[in-house]
Amino acid sequence: MPVGRCDSVMLAAVKWAAVALGTAAGALASTLAALALWPLLELMNVEGAPLAALTAGVLLGFVVAGGVAGRLAPFMGRFHGSLAGFGLVALVVITTRLGGSPAPTGQVLILAALGIVLGAVSGTLAERRR
Numbered sequence: 001m002p003v004g005r006c007d008s009v010m011l012a013a014v015k016w017a018a019v020a021l022g023t024a025a026g027a028l029a030s031t032l033a034a035l036a037l038w039p040l041l042e043l044m045n046v047e048g049a050p051l052a053a054l055t056a057g058v059l060l061g062f063v064v065a066g067g068v069a070g071r072l073a074p075f076m077g078r079f080h081g082s083l084a085g086f087g088l089v090a091l092v093v094i095t096t097r098l099g100g101s102p103a104p105t106g107q108v109l110i111l112a113a114l115g116i117v118l119g120a121v122s123g124t125l126a127e128r129r130r
Contacts, residue, residue: 004029015080019071022084026065027091033057057109061088062118070123081114089115094116 035056041049065088066081073080088114096103 006130014083015073018080019083019087022065022067022080023087023091024070025068026061026063026084026088029064030057030061030088033060052089058088058092059114059118062115063122065115066119067126069119070126071129072126073123079123081126082120083095084123085112085115085117085119086112086121103109103126115124 034053036049037056040054041053046052062085065084069084070081072075092111093103093108
């Protein structure tokens with residue numbers, strides 16, 4: 001089998017609708033969690049409450065994105081979950097860059113690793129529950 005053939009077969013096996021729905025669900029969950037957590041942290045006088053709420057929301061979003069994609073995919077839940085987690089990473093990075101954040105390379109790489117790993121783990125767990 002030629003070298004490029006394996007890659008094209010893998011991408012052809014991806015159910016992009018599952019990845020897109022997982023990414024969208026993760027973005028929604030991330031936003032709702034951040035909006036719900038922010039006032040609670042403010043009431044508890046947590047310094048930097050908006051940033052803490054956003055961070056927790058994004059981490060929850062990675063888990064939701066991977067879980068939804070892994071559940072909807074007919075096979076390879078881990079792979080679909082990691083793609084959905086990476087899709088949410090892309091949304092977060094694009095949004096922050098458009099908002100004027102410098103988004104240092106090291107932080108983007110850490111965010112990408114978290115998105116891929118959390119998406120893969122939740123995709124695997126969701127796949128097992130089918």
